[in-house]
Amino acid sequence: YKQFCWKIMGSFVKDSEIEESDLEHDLLEAHMKIRVEEYIAYVWMSTIFALITGIAAGLIAAPILSSAIGVFGYIFAALIAAFPPIAAYFGLMATPGMKANSRGKKIDKKLSDAMSFIASMSSADINIDLIFKELSKQPLYGEVSEEARWITRDTELLGIDILTAMQRAADRSPSDKFQEFLQGVITTSSSGGKLKPYFKSKLDEYQNERELMVQQNMETLGMM
Secondary structure (H helix, E strand, C coil), rough: HHHHHHHHHHHHHCCCCCCCCCHHHHHHHCCCCCHHHHHHHHHHHHHHHHHHHHHHHHHHHHHHHHHHHCCHHHHHHHHHHHHHHHHHHHHHHHHHHHHHHHHHHHHHHHHHHHHHHHHHHHHHHCHHHHHHHHHHHHHHHHHHHHHHHHHHHHHHHCCCCCHHHHHHHHHHHHCHHHHHHHHHHHHHHHHHCCHHHHHHCCCCCCEHHHHHHHHHHHHHHHHH
């Protein structure tokens, strides 16, 4: 369906001037494998179909509502016709941002467990690129493994060095905590520091945060 939308609406998207930077960033953070131009074509085509559906529904509803409530029936029929395209357009345009936000929460939820894995791998003197490669193979860590998979893709398939790959991952990650962690790895590595103490400190930090969150949730449940 998206390929069909691109064939029909692609030329209109190319000729139009669209502020696409925010949408493009949301698509990257959501890991939606589609170019921003193709997604816009998909949104526009879906909006047109929704408009046709809305007009049909409005035409059917107009005589029924007008016979029941008079002239106000035409107003309600117009609202019925307008609702589907408006909902389709704004709903689809907001979808990447909502998916990115959801991914960010999932990353934060699994980051403490993933940090235990990273710290244990680092204690065995394994290089950081191999740590992310092994992390990418662990489905237990959910979206954190997905982030590691993209880093490994950049280093092994695209030939990008590990620090640049981590910077790219930080720029496209929807999780502020994961961004901050990667920036710390980059800074520590660039300055010649040791990663073992850094991983240990981040592990302690994330575990303390999780314990505090669990305690707050228990206190809330106790109060309720």
